[in-house]
Amino acid sequence: MSQTHTTFRAAEARRRWIGGAVAILVTGVVFVLPFLFALLQASKTQADASTLSFSWPTEWQLWSNLVAVIQVRDYQLLLAFFNSTVITVASVTGLVVFASMVGYILQRRQSRWNGLINFLVLAGLMIPPAVVPTIWLLQQLELFKTLHGMVLIEIAYNLSFSILLYRAFVATIPRELDEAARMDGAKPWQTFFRVIFPLLKPVTVTNIVVQSIAIFNDFVNPLYYLPGKDNVTVQLTLYNFQSQFETQYNLLFSNVLLVTIPPLIVFVFFNRQIVAGMTAGAVKG
Amino acid sequence: MSDAALDRQEPAARRRTARRRVPYPYTFYIPAGVIYAVMFLVPTIASFYFALTRWTLFDSHFIGFGNFVQFFREPFLVQGLVNTLIFGISTSALKVVLGLALAVLLTSRIPARGYLRAVIFFPVLVSFIGVGIIFVSLMHPTRGAINVTLETIGIDGPGWLTTPWLALYSVIIVDVWKGVGIATVIFIAGIASIPSDYYEAARIDGATKAQQFWRITLPLSRPATVTVITLSLIGGLRTFDLIWTMTGGGPGFSSDVVASIIYKQYQSGFYGLSTAGNVVLFLLIALVMVPLTTWMNRREIDI
Amino acid sequence: MADVTIRNLSKHYGAVEVMSDIDLDIRSGEFVVFVGPSGCGKSTLLRMISGLEEESGGSIEIDGRDVTGVEPSERGVAMVFQSYALYPHLTVAENIGFSLSLARVPKDEMRRKIEEAANILQLGPLLERKPKHLSGGQRQRVAIGRAIVRDPKVFLFDEPLSNLDAALRTQMRLELGELHQRLNTTMIYVTHDQVEAMTMADRIVVLNGGRIEQVGTPTELYRAPRSPFVAGFIGSPKMNLFEGPVAEAEGAEVLGLRPEHIVVDATGPWSGDVRLIEHLGAEAIAHVDTPEAGRVIIRLDGEAEVRTGDHVRLTPRPDRMHRFRAGQRLA
Numbered sequence: 028m029s030q031t032h033t034t035f036r037a038a039e040a041r042r043r044w045i046g047g048a049v050a051i052l053v054t055g056v057v058f059v060l061p062f063l064f065a066l067l068q069a070s071k072t073q074a075d076a077s078t079l080s081f082s083w084p085t086e087w088q089l090w091s092n093l094v095a096v097i098q099v100r101d102y103q104l105l106l107a108f109f110n111s112t113v114i115t116v117a118s119v120t121g122l123v124v125f126a127s128m129v130g131y132i133l134q135r136r137q138s139r140w141n142g143l144i145n146f147l148v149l150a151g152l153m154i155p156p157a158v159v160p161t162i163w164l165l166q167q168l169e170l171f172k173t174l175h176g177m178v179l180i181e182i183a184y185n186l187s188f189s190i191l192l193y194r195a196f197v198a199t200i201p202r203e204l205d206e207a208a209r210m211d212g213a214k215p216w217q218t219f220f221r222v223i224f225p226l227l228k229p230v231t232v233t234n235i236v237v238q239s240i241a242i243f244n245d246f247v248n249p250l251y252y253l254p255g256k257d258n259v260t261v262q263l264t265l266y267n268f269q270s271q272f273e274t275q276y277n278l279l280f281s282n283v284l285l286v287t288i289p290p291l292i293v294f295v296f297f298n299r300q301i302v303a304g305m306t307a308g309a310v311k312g
Numbered sequence: 313m314s315d316a317a318l319d320r321q322e323p324a325a326r327r328r329t330a331r332r333r334v335p336y337p338y339t340f341y342i343p344a345g346v347i348y349a350v351m352f353l354v355p356t357i358a359s360f361y362f363a364l365t366r367w368t369l370f371d372s373h374f375i376g377f378g379n380f381v382q383f384f385r386e387p388f389l390v391q392g393l394v395n396t397l398i399f400g401i402s403t404s405a406l407k408v409v410l411g412l413a414l415a416v417l418l419t420s421r422i423p424a425r426g427y428l429r430a431v432i433f434f435p436v437l438v439s440f441i442g443v444g445i446i447f448v449s450l451m452h453p454t455r456g457a458i459n460v461t462l463e464t465i466g467i468d469g470p471g472w473l474t475t476p477w478l479a480l481y482s483v484i485i486v487d488v489w490k491g492v493g494i495a496t497v498i499f500i501a502g503i504a505s506i507p508s509d510y511y512e513a514a515r516i517d518g519a520t521k522a523q524q525f526w527r528i529t530l531p532l533s534r535p536a537t538v539t540v541i542t543l544s545l546i547g548g549l550r551t552f553d554l555i556w557t558m559t560g561g562g563p564g565f566s567s568d569v570v571a572s573i574i575y576k577q578y579q580s581g582f583y584g585l586s587t588a589g590n591v592v593l594f595l596l597i598a599l600v601m602v603p604l605t606t607w608m609n610r611r612e613i614d615i
Numbered sequence: 616m617a618d619v620t621i622r623n624l625s626k627h628y629g630a631v632e633v634m635s636d637i638d639l640d641i642r643s644g645e646f647v648v649f650v651g652p653s654g655c656g657k658s659t660l661l662r663m664i665s666g667l668e669e670e671s672g673g674s675i676e677i678d679g680r681d682v683t684g685v686e687p688s689e690r691g692v693a694m695v696f697q698s699y700a701l702y703p704h705l706t707v708a709e710n711i712g713f714s715l716s717l718a719r720v721p722k723d724e725m726r727r728k729i730e731e732a733a734n735i736l737q738l739g740p741l742l743e744r745k746p747k748h749l750s751g752g753q754r755q756r757v758a759i760g761r762a763i764v765r766d767p768k769v770f771l772f773d774e775p776l777s778n779l780d781a782a783l784r785t786q787m788r789l790e791l792g793e794l795h796q797r798l799n800t801t802m803i804y805v806t807h808d809q810v811e812a813m814t815m816a817d818r819i820v821v822l823n824g825g826r827i828e829q830v831g832t833p834t835e836l837y838r839a840p841r842s843p844f845v846a847g848f849i850g851s852p853k854m855n856l857f858e859g860p861v862a863e864a865e866g867a868e869v870l871g872l873r874p875e876h877i878v879v880d881a882t883g884p885w886s887g888d889v890r891l892i893e894h895l896g897a898e899a900i901a902h903v904d905t906p907e908a909g910r911v912i913i914r915l916d917g918e919a920e921v922r923t924g925d926h927v928r929l930t931p932r933p934d935r936m937h938r939f940r941a942g943q944r945l946a
């Protein structure tokens with residue numbers, strides 16, 4: 028009896044290990060090889076890389092390739108990194124603060140405006156931005172081709188998603204906390220910033236991760252609203268290099284590696300917490 | 313301040329007592345509301361007017377539905393509309409199926425879960441441009457690693473991005489590859505929030521793994537499914553980056569989608585036509601999403 | 616110390632009236648308990664006094680000052696919530712001192728007040744902990760501490776002990792009683808636990824369907840309930856309420872008799888079979904079916920030799936009958 032039981036256990040364990048091995052192998056081929064390819068390409072010499080073959084570099088020169096990419100066009104990539112970082116940090120800060128405020132009131136205060144506001148939130152999620160009229164408006168406001176204009180655009184376009192995440196999470200915070208703070212003499216903004224906002228941390232982390240990656244990697248919006256050299260973002264430089272480096276694949280792939288580093292850092296830091304915020308947020312919808 | 317009101321020693325200090333405040337003031341809506349209204353709502357509403365004009369950004373010239381007529385008369389524009397639907401629906405469907413499968417796998421007790429989770433999520437971190445660059449090389453018709461590999465086993469690989477009927481589907485595959493990590497994370501969160509009692513009860517009732525999936529996991533991760541469908545469909549119908557970097561809408565116009573057409577018209581200075589494209593895309597998304605979300609939210613399962 | 620005077624208070628949500636015609640005088644230093652069935656409006660009344668819920672009509676005076684429409688924090692009241700509502704991200708000391716820091720009380724004074732409250736509640740060693748590392752009883756005390764530092768004229772409690780287990784509840788009940796003696800502040804306390812009401816209250820307010828049924832000391836309510844509702848609500852097991860011939864014989868529509876006021880003796884006018892006996896140790900509760908009065912519940916000595924199925928005769932004590940007509944007590 029216990030004999031068969033243990034063999035059954037052992038068989039199941041073996042099956043699990045085989046399943047795991049297959050999963051590792053398949054995901055390895057599908058998800059890891061393309062990046063390995065990028066890494067190898069970035070390490071090759073120009074002639075070597077131009078064959079596009081998935082092969083070991085004849086000569087490793089990853090470092091000098093990276094340096095070369097940074098030096099291109101008068102260190103344009105550094106400027107791009109600076110611009111992208113400014114845009115990302117400012118937009119995500121704005122998103123976190125403004126969206127959490129909306130999510131809080133929207134969840135707490137049931138009123139006849141809620142229908143309209145929920146509609147606007149969904150509209151913001153679904154409606155494709157009207158690009159040319161936006162350019163026209165930005166020009167009127169003298170925000171076209173400026174970083175602050177870009178920040179406002181990123182906030183406006185990503186607000187809906189953040190609001191939905193926050194609204195769902197606020198529902199998990201008992202209303203008695205707000206009331207206790209109110210009895211303690213907190214004004215509404217003190218209640219929010221001193222009591223509620225700290226408790227939103229899990230979903231704030233999710234917001235920071237998702238939105239900072241999305242905004243740092245954004246290509247379309249800078250393409251439309253930040254044309255020209257002065258305010259290039261990393262994705263724009265990458266796009267421009269794509270045509271410029273037609274023959275210098277090693278540098279092109281070095282560029283891909285470089286611009287992937289910031290999102291990677293964000294991911295490594297917050298990997299564990301992403302799911303936590305989602306559980307209360309996106310999933311309950 | 314409020315302490316003074318409580319202080320018994322000096323009742324004289326009980327000057328003005330604050331009348332009842334609104335505990336959840338609408339003023340909290342202001343910053344988000346202003347940005348949203350100015351940067352999003354105004355242009356959106358304006359687009360309905362400008363779509364009906366010939367427009368140079370400096371002056372506009374009302375021409376009625378001319379832009380729309382032109383839009384639907386050009387065969388490649390209609391093709392773009394069809395491509396958009398194909399792209400949106402197939403990427404969304406694939407992300408749901410694969411995302412759910414991967415999530416089930418990653419929430420089961422297999423080894424190296426953390427590693428697998430990270431690997432699947434990794435493409436999410438890379439920008440569309442970066443992913444495009446990698447796959448354009450891999451899918452190169454003669455020198456690309458994919459076809460070179462196929463050749464070693466005797467298959468003559470197609471021109472993934474250069475064959476007109478195939479280009480769109482190649483981009484679809486890459487888009488799913490890049491986005492399946494997000495879908496997986498949402499499904500993992502959904503499955504993690506299913507109380508384990510359900511599985512224990514099912515196991516006591518003698519349900520097999522497959523039955524557990526169809527009877528418990530699938531119905532109870534419905535909210536996650538709705539989220540994944542909604543987000544990926546909206547993203548898919550609005551897609552631009554990947555198409556633009558991988559094919560530029562080509563060969564010819566064979567892989568153009570509405571968003572890439574909008575950009576091309578904009579580049580050529582046809583601002584009215586470009587804006588009309590925007591309105592068309594808006595209507596397309598509304599036509600797909602409104603009935604779909606109403607239907608999906610009709611019977612909600614509450615745990 | 617402060618009187619609370621409520622005049623003609625009412626509350627409605629939209630068209631639904633949930634409270635009306637509430638008049639109540641609470642004297643300075645009194646411990647008043649609101650009881651009543653679920654949904655009768657206990658919390659609503661308490662929350663209107665606190666200011667968290669807006670008054671729809673009428674007025675509330677605290678310490679001679681009309682506070683109707685005044686912001687909660689400026690009414691001189693403090694509240695302890697059923698779920699304690701401790702701020703999870705703050706330490707015990709920060710929780711207790713939160714109102715002081717909002718009021719920009721100087722650091723020294725703040726520390727002094729927090730320590731004072733902590734001493735009263737024996738929270739000294741826990742000041743640096745977060746709420747999630749506290750037991751239920753300790754959380755309860757922190758919630759009380761948060762109320763104490765505000766030095767309120769009136770304490771409000773909404774079912775503060777209902778999340779605690781039975782033993783802890785008894786202990787906290789005693790602690791609250793001591794606290795009341797020590798601070799001698801007006802306290803208003805909502806519960807649906809009769810024992811809490813009877814043991815803690817100076818006066819009990821019985822609410823029913825958004826109205827006050829009766830206000831009185833526990834003994835008054837027990838001895839002279841003003842309506843069949845109060846008669847049935849106060850006391851455990853419930854008072855027997857008879858209608859029909861038995862009541863008419865006493866000139867009433869409803870006749871009430873507490874289980875301990877019906878005695879078993881050989882010559883009683885009622886007779887019946889014992890259907891069920893609940894033994895509680897010191898006493899036993901018997902359910903008897905009689906042809907005269909229907910189901911009768913009586914309280915027996917724990918040692919009484921009565922068994923299920925026995926035939927017994929019962930005598931109601933005429934001096935302890937409660938007679939009601941048209942929902943009112945007859946003299």
Ligand SMILES: Nc1ncnc2c1ncn2[C@@H]1O[C@H](COP(=O)(O)OP(=O)(O)OP(=O)(O)O)[C@@H](O)[C@H]1O
Nearest residue numbers: 628631633651652653654655656657658659660807
């Ligand atoms: N926001 C609201 N909208 C409509 N009706 C409400 C609202 N809040 C409370 N009520 C109603 O008011 C009545 C009184 O509610 P209240 O919470 O004061 O009862 P309670 O005596 O405290 O009950 P319990 O013992 O269950 O806590 C109930 O009938 C309730 O349904």
Ligand SMILES: [Mg+2]
Nearest residue numbers: 657658659773
């Ligand atoms: Mg209540």
